[in-house]
Amino acid sequence: EVQLLESGGGLVQPGGSLRLSCAASGFTFSNYATSWVRQAPGKGLEWVSVISASGGSTYYADSVKGRFTISRDNSKNTLYLQMHSLRAEDTAVYYCAKTYSSGPRGYFDHWGQGTLVTVSS
Amino acid sequence: DIQMTQSPSTLSASVGDRVTITCRASQSISTWLAWYQQKPGRAPKLLLYMASGLESGVPSRFSGSGSGTEFTLTISSLQPDDFATYYCQQYNSYSQTFGQGTKVEIK
Numbered sequence: 001e002v003q004l005l006e007s008g009g010g011l012v013q014p015g016g017s018l019r020l021s022c023a024a025s026g027f028t029f030s031n032y033a034t035s036w037v038r039q040a041p042g043k044g045l046e047w048v049s050v051i052s053a054s055g056g057s058t059y060y061a062d063s064v065k066g067r068f069t070i071s072r073d074n075s076k077n078t079l080y081l082q083m084h085s086l087r088a089e090d091t092a093v094y095y096c097a098k099t100y101s102s103g104p105r106g107y108f109d110h111w112g113q114g115t116l117v118t119v120s121s
Numbered sequence: 122d123i124q125m126t127q128s129p130s131t132l133s134a135s136v137g138d139r140v141t142i143t144c145r146a147s148q149s150i151s152t153w154l155a156w157y158q159q160k161p162g163r164a165p166k167l168l169l170y171m172a173s174g175l176e177s178g179v180p181s182r183f184s185g186s187g188s189g190t191e192f193t194l195t196i197s198s199l200q201p202d203d204f205a206t207y208y209c210q211q212y213n214s215y216s217q218t219f220g221q222g223t224k225v226e227i228k
Contacts (some may be wrong), residue, residue: 003191037165045157045165045208045219059215062122095164105212107155109176111164 002110004096009115016086016119022079022096022112029065030054030074033099033106036081039091039114048094050080053102064090086119093117123147123211127220133228140196140222146208148189149189153213159222160205168207169194190227199225 008020022034036048049060049070050098058070079096093116097108124147143193144154153171158166162225167176172192182197196203204227209220 032157037219043156044222045159047210047217047219050215050217061216095159100170104215105153105217107167107170107212108157108165109167109170111166 004112006112006115009103009117011118017084020081029077034079035097037095040092050104052104091119125220127223131224131225135228138199142194144192146190150213151210152188155210157208158205
């Protein structure tokens with residue numbers, strides 16, 4: 001069974017940093033691209049970033065470019081999102097989502113349960 | 122970035138109704154479109170991919186159509202479990218985008 005388990009969320013002050021993790025199991029992690037998708041309270045889904053299966057290609061939404069960095073450790077079956085210069089508008093539930101293919105473009109066939117990031121003083 | 126616009130934003134319907142949700146792309150995305158269902162407090166669930174491909178385990182009352190810039194999600198006979206919010210997503214470009222969502226409410 002495919003499982004994606006996010007962790008690392010919490011309360012952080014504006015301008016602060018946080019690193020999210022997503023532990024994957026039940027599939028060959030190194031064969032699939034993976035994304036972060038977020039959802040602000042009461043709002044819709046916003047794609048944040050994607051990394052290819054090998055880690056060689058990464059893409060970001062304009063809203064986080066230059067502040068967030070996506071990475072992966074295929075030896076640990078883990079996806080990361082390093083977030084810097086956090087703003088109130090980054091407050092959201094952050095989901096880890098597995099893409100159906102190895103390349104960075106694709107639909108998300110499995111999702112984690114999400115981790116809440118709250119940016120507030 | 123490609124903008125995705127769903128309509129309506131909210132839809133009130135009764136059990137047994139046929140329901141149609143529309144998703145329009147700001148430029149052609151061929152059939153690189155997926156649909157998701159999300160219930161409160163839960164992660165989204167994939168329903169359809171490539172505009173009309175039904176994900177394994179999803180009931181056949183869900184169907185999708187369209188190509189280019191206009192797409193539809195149809196629920197042939199609305200069931201109690203279907204009251205939720207539905208999102209379209211384009212994956213034609215590396216910067217993937219979602220529609221704003223359509224909430225299907227009980228009439």
